[in-house]
Amino acid sequence: MPDVDPVILDPVIHAAARLRITATLASIPVGDRIVFPRLQELLDMTAGNLSTHLRKLEDAKYVTVTKSHQGRSPVTYLELSTRGRRAFEDYTDALRALLGEHS
């Protein structure tokens, strides 16, 4: 048996929209960042909806937001923090354990 309590699922990630966002960010290699519009495209979410959920992930320090400028237009880069990546892994482990799958 894994040493995590399978009943406790991280509430920050345990919401359909945030799970999808976290899974997408986790697929990007460590050390890389993605721009907001491209993330939005991969998720097919509205900008407002995505921002709201990203703010929750940022508040939990799971997502690191970097703002910069490309010429005159502002660009927002997003990446999973070390903490966020660990939380995502713990979450998937817990979910697998809950479903009785061996990880």
Added chain:
Amino acid sequence: MMAILRDQQQRVDRALLAPVPWLLFVWGVAWLVGYLLLWSAWPAGNPWFQIPVLAAGAGFGVLMAASIATSAVMGMRINRGVTGVSDFAGTVYGLSWSVCGFAFFALGSGLAANGASPELLSIYFPSAFGLMAGTLYLAGAALWRDRGQLVLGIVMLAVSSVAPFAGQPGNNLVMALAGGGALLAGAAAMWVRRGRSHA
């Protein structure tokens, strides 16, 4: 929740890998048509018709240049919106194609300057570029942990190293059918697999 998770991971994979079969398709057509052109330029080659050497060479050059341009654009689109540590690997890999291409071309020119006959050079060039492509596909497979590129690289290396034994100009026919054929088969296999995962 597990279904949502897997769904999204598949969706990202699809979005990132969508251009790959197109890449294989473009290169497959370029090899098939390009090497058939070269094969048709030699008197002992195509038994049905012969085309002028200059026209064949020009046609081959245009096909290769178009494929390089297409793969550069597709490569940039795959990673658009993502920056960071992988920029270095991507840039080095992109530059490798032109740098290696030039190196192999220079070596061929050096052989020519030392008296290699046109027949010998027409064995060298197709295999040299095939070996280069195969090697770079292996590097790509290692960089992006991509089995498709791994298989492709091995096929390219095998075809290019065996082709000279078919003699000249038969080597061009081997490159066209086995090399181009393998690329097209790879593209078809990826499309079939994707169609199945959609259903």
